[in-house]
Amino acid sequence: MAGLWVVAEPNADGSLARISAEVATLARSLGSRSGREPVGIVVAADPADPARELATFLPRVVAVADPAARGHAWAAVAAERIAAVIRDDPDAVVLAGAGPDGRDLAGALAALTALGVLVNAIAVDWREDRPKVQMSVFGGKLATTSTFTRPGGIVTIRPNTITAEPAGSPGQVEAAGVPGELALLPVAVIEEVAEAGAAAPIEEAKVIVSGGRGVGGREGFALVQELATALGGAVGATRAAVDSGWIPYAQQIGQTGKIVKPRLYLALGISGAIQHKVGMQTAETIIAINRDPDAPIAEFADLLVVGDLFQVVPALLLALRARAG
Amino acid sequence: MHIVVLTKPVPDPAAAAERLGADFRLERSASPSVVNANDEYALEAALKLTERHGGEVTLLTMSPVGAADTMRKALAMGATRGVLVTDPALAGSCVRSTMTVLAAALGAMTFDLVLAGADTSDGGGGVVPAGIAALLRLPYLGNAATIEPDGTSGRVRVRRITPTGYDLLEAPMPALIVCTQALGEPRYPSLKGIMGARAKEITVRSLADIGLDTVSVGGAVASTAVLETQRPPARGATRVVRGSAEDGAREIVALLESRRLI
Numbered sequence: 001m002a003g004l005w006v007v008a009e010p011n012a013d014g015s016l017a018r019i020s021a022e023v024a025t026l027a028r029s030l031g032s033r034s035g036r037e038p039v040g041i042v043v044a045a046d047p048a049d050p051a052r053e054l055a056t057f058l059p060r061v062v063a064v065a066d067p068a069a070r071g072h073a074w075a076a077v078a079a080e081r082i083a084a085v086i087r088d089d090p091d092a093v094v095l096a097g098a099g100p101d102g103r104d105l106a107g108a109l110a111a112l113t114a115l116g117v118l119v120n121a122i123a124v125d126w127r128e129d130r131p132k133v134q135m136s137v138f139g140g141k142l143a144t145t146s147t148f149t150r151p152g153g154i155v156t157i158r159p160n161t162i163t164a165e166p167a168g169s170p171g172q173v174e175a176a177g178v179p180g181e182l183a184l185l186p187v188a189v190i191e192e193v194a195e196a197g198a199a200a201p202i203e204e205a206k207v208i209v210s211g212g213r214g215v216g217g218r219e220g221f222a223l224v225q226e227l228a229t230a231l232g233g234a235v236g237a238t239r240a241a242v243d244s245g246w247i248p249y250a251q252q253i254g255q256t257g258k259i260v261k262p263r264l265y266l267a268l269g270i271s272g273a274i275q276h277k278v279g280m281q282t283a284e285t286i287i288a289i290n291r292d293p294d295a296p297i298a299e300f301a302d303l304l305v306v307g308d309l310f311q312v313v314p315a316l317l318l319a320l321r322a323r324a325g
Numbered sequence: 326m327h328i329v330v331l332t333k334p335v336p337d338p339a340a341a342a343e344r345l346g347a348d349f350r351l352e353r354s355a356s357p358s359v360v361n362a363n364d365e366y367a368l369e370a371a372l373k374l375t376e377r378h379g380g381e382v383t384l385l386t387m388s389p390v391g392a393a394d395t396m397r398k399a400l401a402m403g404a405t406r407g408v409l410v411t412d413p414a415l416a417g418s419c420v421r422s423t424m425t426v427l428a429a430a431l432g433a434m435t436f437d438l439v440l441a442g443a444d445t446s447d448g449g450g451g452v453v454p455a456g457i458a459a460l461l462r463l464p465y466l467g468n469a470a471t472i473e474p475d476g477t478s479g480r481v482r483v484r485r486i487t488p489t490g491y492d493l494l495e496a497p498m499p500a501l502i503v504c505t506q507a508l509g510e511p512r513y514p515s516l517k518g519i520m521g522a523r524a525k526e527i528t529v530r531s532l533a534d535i536g537l538d539t540v541s542v543g544g545a546v547a548s549t550a551v552l553e554t555q556r557p558p559a560r561g562a563t564r565v566v567r568g569s570a571e572d573g574a575r576e577i578v579a580l581l582e583s584r585r586l587i
Binding site: 012073075076079100103104105106107108110111112115116117118119120132134136137138139140141142143144145146147148149150153156183184185187188189190191192193194195200201202207231239242243249250252255256257259263264274275278281282284285286287289293298299300301302303304305306307308311312314315316318319320323 | 341419446450455493510561567573575586587
């Protein structure tokens with residue numbers, strides 16, 4: 001029977017990435033509609049823990065233990081192992097996240113199999129024998145619904161498309177056979193360096209507080225961070241703020257940065273130019289604080305507070321703290 | 326050092342006039358075409374590398390034949406020459422076809438590095454470079470913030486941006502690297518560069534030229550198909566609040582509460 005496969009992506013510490021829990025939850029709901037069994041695949045040097053974690057979301061998880069998954073770039077190694085697991089399933093539907101690891105994985109897996117790819121899904125449904133995938137193109141200006149020209153294919157899912165929910169009872173974990181030689185040369189990771197900044201991918205944040213040119217400098221970003229912390233969110237930035245060296249590139253949102261879809265996006269001192277807008281306009285709620293009432297962001301925010309962010313944000317922090325008691 | 330940079334002409338996002346035609350294919354006449362912004366970072370990185378280590382930069386594009394005009398803009402930045410793979414059968418190509426065609430074109434070229442941009446502003450997939458690397462069995466180094474080739478050892482080191490910092494990757498060349506904005510701002514073409522670009526060579530290749538046929542790639546064998554398009558739901562009207570900072574804060578808290586965000 002054709003499968004509905006969920007790729008487990010790893011965090012830096014080897015635990016299961018949150019996007020994979022979301023993708024697994026989606027697969028479970030598609031499982032009942034498609035008649036396919038959702039199965040997780042974990043490729044790791046020591047897959048036991050992430051496999052057990054994934055099995056809280058799925059009835060069945062296949063664990064591939066490959067020492068090469070540690071100390072090497074993960075995606076190419078995983079793609080080759082996953083291609084082997086699904087080799088006898090020409091109509092496999094494979095679901096992965098749409099972050100950097102998921103993209104790399106999807107591209108390599110497409111090359112190693114006969115499967116097509118639909119990217120950056122914002123909704124996945126099922127029609128007859130195959131998935132029906134909604135995605136946003138042209139930076140969110142248009143949504144398309146696409147499908148595969150055969151029953152199988154690879155779909156990458158944007159973070160925050162679904163809310164992860166564990167299954168009623170944990171599933172079974174089974175070890176896959178001992179993998180053979182890799183045909184693709186694994187790329188060595190010489191060193192892993194942690195820098196100050198986000199602890200999780202910004203694409204996964206439910207709340208993002210972002211700063212632009214109006215934040216004025218590194219000191220200003222301390223205030224952005226304070227508000228993000230108060231709201232349990234992550235810090236984002238415009239390209240102007242990144243170019244000025246106020247915040248790392250990994251936190252840049254927009255055309256040449258990340259595309260995000262949080263529940264709440266708070267834009268501080270951000271004019272809302274098209275290059276930034278395409279990265280955040282699908283946020284559920286957009287609140288802007290800006291001195292300029294005619295800034296482009298006034299056209300797509302839900303709420304625009306016209307004022308000095310250095311006065312409004314402290315007042316907002318006071319109000320939030322008063323409310324929290 | 327020979328570097329191939331993958332470049333895609335895309336509808337100019339700043340013009341905000343992108344449209345799909347009745348066949349759900351990009352209506353290229355609706356919008357001016359520019360070099361994909363992320364590809365310009367890859368080109369800039371390639372130019373800096375060849376300035377430091379010597380060598381040449383070749384652009385590789387798969388696009389309708391009109392793309393040559395857009396390629397001139399990238400040639401004006403300093404690339405040595407361009408290769409344009411174009412064929413009527415490629416209209417409506419899927420991601421699989423794109424990676425297969427570019428891999429076949431690269432198969433006939435000599436290079437130390439292939440550089441690509443992180444994704445495109447139209448489709449935004451970002452999956453093609455990893456596919457090309459797998460097809461050609463090239464080491465793949467993604468999300469690069471720095472690129473340091475070592476001619477003596479024949480290896481290249483890349484800082485791959487991670488959510489928490491970076492991983493330092495190392496692989497033998499030839500290799501394929503996906504570039505980010507962290508590599509540095511693309512230069513503006515000089516007047517001399519613009520004039521010089523007119524005389525630079527753009528080699529046009531058909532599918533047959535790169536050893537492929539319309540049974541294996543192109544619109545007729547696309548692995549994906551668009552069923553319909555929707556305008557994203559319009560956002561509600563913007564509520565604009567003026568007044569004291571406290572008024573503004575109160576309004577924000579009220580909205581957060583009403584939407585159960587706090």
